[in-house]
Amino acid sequence: MKRNSLLKNTIFGFLSWFLPLGLSFVATPIILHGLGIEKYGLYTLVLGFISYSFTFNVGKAIVKYVSEFQATDQTEKISEIISATLLLNLIVGGLGMTLLLVFSRWFVVSVLQIESGLEDEAVAAFHLAAVLILATTFSQVFSSIMQAIHRFDVYSYITIGTNCLLAAGNIALALMNQKIETLLVWSLLLTVINSLIFYFYVRRLLPEFKLKIVFPKEILRLILRYSAAVIATQSLGNFLLLFERSWITSRLGTEAVAYYVIALNLGVYVHAFVGSISLALFPLSSEIEARGDKSRLLRIYTKATKIVLMLTVFLCLTLINGRDFILGLWVGSDFVEKSSGTLIAHALTFSILAVVIVSLQIIEGVGRPGVTATAVFVWLIMSVPLMIVLTDDYGILGVGIARLFGASIFIPTILYVEKKVFGFVQWEFWRRNLFIVGSSGVSASLVQYFIFQDLTASWVNFGAAVIAGGLVFVLVLLVAGFVSPNEKEWLRGFFNRSVFKFI
Secondary structure, eight states, X not given: OOOOOHHHHHHHHHHHHHHHHHHHHHHHHHHHHHHOHHHHHHHHHHHHHHXXXXXXXXXXXXXXXXXXXXXXXXXXXXXXXXXXXXXXXXHHHHHHHHHHHHHHHHIIIIISOOOGGGHHHHHHHHHHHHHHHHHHHHHHXXXXXXXXTTOHXXXXXXXXXXXXXXXXXXXXXXXXXXXXXXXXXXXXXXHHHXXXXXXXXXXXXXXXXXXXXXXXXXXXXXXXXXXXXXXXXXXXXXXXXXXXXXXXXXXXXXXXXXXXXXHHHHHHHHHHHHHHHXXXXXXXXXXXHXXXXXXXXXXXXXXXXXXXXXXXXXXXXXXXXXXXXXXXXXXXXXXHHHHHHHHHHHHHHHHHHHHHHXXXXXXXXXXXXXXXXXXXXXXXXHHHHHHHHHHHHHTHHHHHHHHHHHHTTHHHHHHHHHHHHHSSOOHHHHHHHHHHHHHHHHHHHHHHHHHHHHSOSOHHHHHHHHHHHHHHHHHHHHHTTOSOHHHHHHHHHHHHHTGGGGO
């Protein structure tokens, strides 16, 4: 079996995010203007359900245990663990589909309080979302196997192709003034095709896999024990997102959802970018933990954390400084007025979540997903009451501030993970690197701020501000010694061995 290196896996993970992003970025304003602000708000509400409701990411157990069993030569258990996880995923997905089909109209009318003119379209959209939920839970299993066996090249190719087709199709449908249901049918078709392609490659690249109807009870207990915390994490996150969207819809209307989600999506891009380059850490940490090599795990953790911290700070500050440029050029001046402040809150929220990704990948990889579940629970109970209190006075900005306040719990979570996994907190590591990255960020931010103030809004001027700020950011990092000699050599090897192969 071909196994890619961590460096190549990182590149493939990044490409699976970056290439479809361009089309998605182009698609958003086209879909927005094609559907109208009100219907776009409804569309994003339905997409939130598809992404979060009952798609509990139980496939994480596959990544965890297939990686571990391969590392410890227990390959005979691989078919059993995959089959048990598939069964559990289909049960959960089937339950979610049934509940949403039965209660769609009640949810639309009584909970969301959708305007009467949109009720029927909303119900039809949620019916399609119900089927999409089941299809998504099925797809998660086989895409997770690709990650578990370190075939991020295959994972990347399939993900890139599917996401690009999704964005291109949505653009075409929006230009033809198609309804929300048509966009969702296109998503459903691609999800099914995606699942079949992943299944084909699993059978080809993991020949020891045989789908089993009967498997030992201890395997099912193993899956349930690990997945319980994963399901709890996803359920709590689901509740937060769905409460947030439902609360905005019922209190402020579907148009407000559109203004909120447009700003949120830009924050999500930062989080997704970091998540894409950190994707390989989860199966790798499972393997290393199984072999008991904590020193190697610590080296990978510190390198990954430094890279993530550096990228996140720069992206966050660029998003905040250039928010009016981005919103105005991307979706129109109306969003500058109504989404600009909310974008600051989302940029900070998702930057915190991006920095914590490395720690969460490590702690879940070593078999402690309950830490993530606990943090998300605290996030939920800190955010929801504050959303209720702040909405009347501050609108969608109040909801964004509440989400940011709750997300702050992940900062101490990073330190807790270090103590649990490595036995100590890297106080000196954080003190030094936060000071250097913070100084670099302030320097770059000042350059960007004055450029954005003096230049007229255009993508060329935005790019110039990003480049100028980036050069100052990197210069200060280098002068302050952020990158050690060993890391410089590592980065040099990264480009020599990997990047140039894709040029």
